[in-house]
Amino acid sequence: MVWAILAAFAATFTLSHWRRHRRNAQGKCAFCAAALESQHFRADGARVCARCAQRTQRRAYIALLVFAALGILSFATYLFVIVRDWRHGIAPSLTIIALALAMPLVFFGMWLWGVGAMRGANRLAELQDRMEEELVAPLDDKLALLRELKAAHDASASDRESQN
Numbered sequence: 001m002v003w004a005i006l007a008a009f010a011a012t013f014t015l016s017h018w019r020r021h022r023r024n025a026q027g028k029c030a031f032c033a034a035a036l037e038s039q040h041f042r043a044d045g046a047r048v049c050a051r052c053a054q055r056t057q058r059r060a061y062i063a064l065l066v067f068a069a070l071g072i073l074s075f076a077t078y079l080f081v082i083v084r085d086w087r088h089g090i091a092p093s094l095t096i097i098a099l100a101l102a103m104p105l106v107f108f109g110m111w112l113w114g115v116g117a118m119r120g121a122n123r124l125a126e127l128q129d130r131m132e133e134e135l136v137a138p139l140d141d142k143l144a145l146l147r148e149l150k151a152a153h154d155a156s157a158s159d160r161e162s163q164n
């Protein structure tokens with residue numbers, strides 16, 4: 001069951017990754033397939049239009065609010081248990097106190113990790129693009145020049161041969 005879910009998740013991820021890549025290659029927004037203007041934004045390492053970039057940012061804020069709410073909720077729940085036990089004369093265990101304090105941090109950490117992963121993907125994609133622009137494209141030009149030179153050289157060599 002777990003493997004089926006994992007496989008389905010991986011398949012969906014691969015499919016959406018491939019679709020994003022294809023859309024970007026066609027000069028389209030990775031999310032909504034609208035034509036990209038010259039100035040493009042990034043989300044999750046893919047090129048997106050201004051509207052989708054804004055939407056992604058808004059979603060990150062909403063996610064922060066949701067995770068903050070979950071953190072507060074879990075803290076409140078543990079606090080409730082601690083106070084209830086206290087009233088019944090039961091001293092709260094250190095584990096429960098630690099959990100109450102740690103849960104908000106755990107949720108905040110999860111959010112930070114998600115945002116960090118997204119930023120990392122954007123940075124990586126930018127570096128790949130720069131490498132393509134500054135390294136691979138000029139190399140292609142030089143390679144074309146070399147091929148031209150070789151062709152010219154071959155042509156002049158065959159000319160000389162035919163003269164002899």
Ligand SMILES: [Zn+2]
Pocket residue numbers: 029030031032033034048049050051052053
């Ligand atoms: Zn878009």
